[in-house]
Amino acid sequence: MADILRHHRHHNPSAGEVPVPHGPATGDEHEHYPPGDKPITSDQERAIFSYLTHPDDCYTPEGVYWADLPLRERIAFVNKVQNAEAKKELRAIGRMMKADPLSPVSWYFRNAVLPGAGLGLEGYVLFSIGNLEPLFKSAYPGCWGKKTECDANWIAAVTYLEVIGIMVGQVAVGIIGDWIGRRWGLIQDAAIMFVGLLMITASWGLNLNGWVICYAWSLFFYGFGVGGEYPITATSSMENAVAAGKISTREDRLHRGRKVTMAFLMQGWGQLINQALLILLLLILHHGDGNPPYGSTTVQWIWRLSFAIPAVGTLWLVYYRAYKMPHASRQLVAAKRKNNVTGYDVDSLRLACSFFGGRLLATAGTWFCNDVFFYGNKLFQAQFIAVISDNPTSVLTGWTWNLINVVVSLAGYYLASIFIDNKFYGRKMMQQVGFLMCFIMFIIPAFNYKYYTSPEGIKAFQAMYFLSSFFNQFGPNSVTFLVAGEVFPTPIRASAHGFSACIGKAGALLASVLYNYIDTQTKFYVVPWFGLAGMLLTWLFLPDTTGLDLKEQERRWTYIRSGRDHEYHGIAIHPEHLSLWERIRGVGKNYNPELDLKQKIEDMREEWAGKEKLKRENEAGAASVEDLDDEEWSDEVQNYFKRTTDSSLLAGEKRHDGNGAQLPTLNEKAGSDAASSN
Incomplete structure (x- = not known):
C-alpha cells in the first residue's frame, strides 16, 4: 500500500x-x-x-x-x-x-515450472504414446503390424480411449473447478495422474492382446486427469495472487499472458524430456546401438521405466498442490460470495452462453482447427525422414528428428510468451498469423507433393515441416490455451475452458480417425483448410484482451449478472477489446469514459x-x-x-x-x- x-x-x-x-x-x-x-x-x-x-x-x-x-x-x-x-x-x-x-533460476522455477508442472508431466506422458508406437511396431508386429496376435480394434483403442479420456476430463474437471473449487481440481488431477501412471507401468495380460486392453484402459484413466489439467491450470495461473480480487495491478495488465503461457510451455519441456529419456534408455538397454531388431524384454524395460519415472514427480505434485496452494480458489470464492452462490453458478452459465456465445464459438472452434493441424504436423515427419535418412527403419532415427522438432517447437513457445502481451501483436494477431503460416506450410506441398518428397525438394519440405511446428506454438497452440479462459467470467471460466479444450480434442480425434482412411496425398489436400478456417474464426469472433485488466472484465460481468449490462460504460466494451462480431451487434455502443469514471x-x-x-x-x-x-x-x-x-x-x-x-x-x-x- x-x-x-x-x-x-x-x-x-x-x-x-x-x-x-x-x-x-x-x-x-x-x-x-x-x-x-x-x-x-x-x-x-x-x-x-x-x-x-x-x-x-x-x-x-x-x-x-x-x-x-x-x-x-x-x-x-x-x-x-x-x-x-x-x-x-x-x-x-x-x-x-x-x-x-542463481536467483533468476529459482524465480523461474517458482513462476513457470511449478505452475506448469502438471502440464509438463502431461506433455511427457501424452506424447510418449506416439513416440513408443514405432518401437512397439518393431517388437510386436503381430499387434502393431499384421495384427495376427491382437484385435485391430483394441490397437486403435490405444489412441482413441486416451483422447476420449482427455475429453471427458476436460469437461468434467472444468465443471468441478467452477463448482467445488480450483484447489480441489488441482489436487484431484494430480492424484488421478499418479494412479494412472501406476496402472500404465504395471499393465499386463495373459497374452499380448490382454496387455493391450489393460494398457488402453489405463491410458483412458490417466487421460481423465490429463484433460483436467487444461482448464484447471489455465484458470489457477490466471487467478493467482496478482489478479485474485486485488486492486488491478500493473503486473496483471502487462504480463498476464506471459504468466499463463510460461506455465503452458512446460508441455513442450515434457515432450523434450520424454524424447531425450527414451533415446538414452534405448542406447543403454540396446547395447549402445539404436538399430533394429529390438528384443521384447528391452522394449518392456524401456516403456515401463519411461512411465515409472514421471510417476515419482506426479506424487510430489500431489503433495505440493495439497499443502502449498491453499488459496488457489480465492477469486472464485470471492465471486460466488458476491453473487450469493454456494454451488455451481447455473445463472452465470446461462448468461455467458447468451452474452458470450460468439466467444465460445471462437475459443472452441479455433482449438478444434488447431488440433487437426497439431496432429497433421506429424504427416511431414515420416515423409522427409524416409528420403533424407540412410536408415529410416531405425526407431532412433525417427526419435532424433522428433527431438529436433520439439526444440524448434520450444522456441515457438518461448517467443509466444514474449509477444503475447505486446499491444501491437498480442493474442489475436498472433493466432491469426500462426494459422495463416500453418495454412501456407501445408498448402504448398499439397499441390506439388511429388517434388517436395523427392531428394531435390526434401530440404524445402524439411524447412516447411519445422516452420509449421514453430508457428503452431508461436500462434494458435499457445493462444487457444490462454484465451479459452481469459475471455470468460470467473464463475464459469473453468467450464468454458474445459468445453473449448474438449472440442479441440475432438479435432485430434477426427485427425486420428480420418488419417486411417485417406492416403498421404489426400491428407495434404484436407489439412490446410482447417488453418484457413481457424484464421477466419479468430478474425470474426475472438476479442483481443491484450492489455485489458482481468478485474475490469469482472466488473462488466457484475453489471451483466445483475441485468444492467446496458449501464456499463468501461473499457471492457472498448472496440479494441471486442470481436468484430460483437462490434457488429453493437456491444460497444455504450462505451463512455466520463460516465464510466x-x-x-x-x-x-x-x-x-x-x-x-x-x-x-x-x-x-x-x-x-x-x-x-x-x-x-x-x-x-x-x-x-x-x-x-x-x-x-x-x-x-x-x-x-x-x-x-x-x-x-x-x-x-x-x-x-x-x-x-x-
Missing part, C-alpha cells in the same frame, strides 16, 4: 490536501455539509482516484485510454510503457543476480462498504478472517469513502426515502444517472 500511495502522491502532489466533506456526497437524502466544508469537485475526485481509475501504463497524464489515442500517439505511448517495463525488469534481474547468481468510483465505494461490514462482523465473530480480502486502498481513498458513504450502505441495510419506498443503491443510482445522460 505504501508503494501505491507514494505513486499516487507522486502523480498527484496536491491529493493529500483535498478538503473532504463530512457528509455523503451522493444520494438525494443528503444535500448539506457542515459549516466550513465544501462539496468535493470532480477534478479533486479524479485526483484522489487517478492511481486506481487511470493507471499510467494504460492512460496518458490527461486521462486518455491508450486505445483512444491517434495511431502515432498510440505507438509512442505503448512503446514508452513497454520499453520502461523492459528496462525495469532487466534492472531487477541484474539486482537479483548481483545478490545471488463516475460509476467506477461508486463501484469501489460499494466494494469498500461491503468489506467494512465484513470487518465489523469479523470483530463480532460473525465472519471468518478468510472472508476478508485485504484491499490496498490508499489513505485518501479510504478517508473519502468514510466521510462520503451513507451509513445505511456501510451497515448493509436497505435505504428508504421519507415515504418508506426503497432507494436504489449508490451503484444503481449512478447507473440510472448515466442512462439519463445517454
